[in-house]
Amino acid sequence: MARKSTENRGNAKDSPSHRTSRVESEMRELIASYLLGPLRGEVPGMISVTRVIISKDLRQAKVLITVMDPTGETGLTGDSLNKAAVESLRDHAYEIQDEINARLRMKYCPKLTFFHDDGFDHAMRVENILKDLADQRKSSDPKDEE
Numbered sequence: 001m002a003r004k005s006t007e008n009r010g011n012a013k014d015s016p017s018h019r020t021s022r023v024e025s026e027m028r029e030l031i032a033s034y035l036l037g038p039l040r041g042e043v044p045g046m047i048s049v050t051r052v053i054i055s056k057d058l059r060q061a062k063v064l065i066t067v068m069d070p071t072g073e074t075g076l077t078g079d080s081l082n083k084a085a086v087e088s089l090r091d092h093a094y095e096i097q098d099e100i101n102a103r104l105r106m107k108y109c110p111k112l113t114f115f116h117d118d119g120f121d122h123a124m125r126v127e128n129i130l131k132d133l134a135d136q137r138k139s140s141d142p143k144d145e146e
Helices: 010-013 019-037 078-091 094-104 119-140
Strands: 046-054 060-068 111-116
Touching: 019 046, 019 060, 019 094, 060 078, 060 119, 078 094, 078 111, 094 111
Parallel strands: 060 111
Antiparallel strands: 046 060
C-alpha cells in the first residue's frame, strides 16, 4: 500500500498559491496600465496600485492604492484626495474589470473593490517621528556644545 506524501499539505493553507500570486501580480500590472491609459486625467491625483489581494476562489479582488498630488492641481489634500480617488475608481470599476477580462483568460473576472492603502502614510509618519527624534538628540547632545 502506497503512502501519500503530506509534507506540502500544511503549507498550502499558510501561503497563497502560485497561481493566486501570479494573478494578483498580473492584475496589478493591468490596472496600473489602464490608469495610465484610458483613465488618465479622469481620476484625481497620481495613483499607484500598491497591491491586489485576491480571494481563494478568484472572484473578489481588493485593490490597494496610494494617491499623491505633487503639483496641487486637484486642490484636494489628504483624506479628501484619497476619498475622491477611491470613489472615482469605484465608478470606473466595471471598465477596469472589462479590460482585465479581455486580457486575462480566466473563468470568472474578479469583482474589484478599491481601498486607500494607508501603509505609505503610516511609514511617512514614522519616518518624520524618527527624524524629529534625531534632530532633538543632535540639539541636546553635550558633545556638540564643546
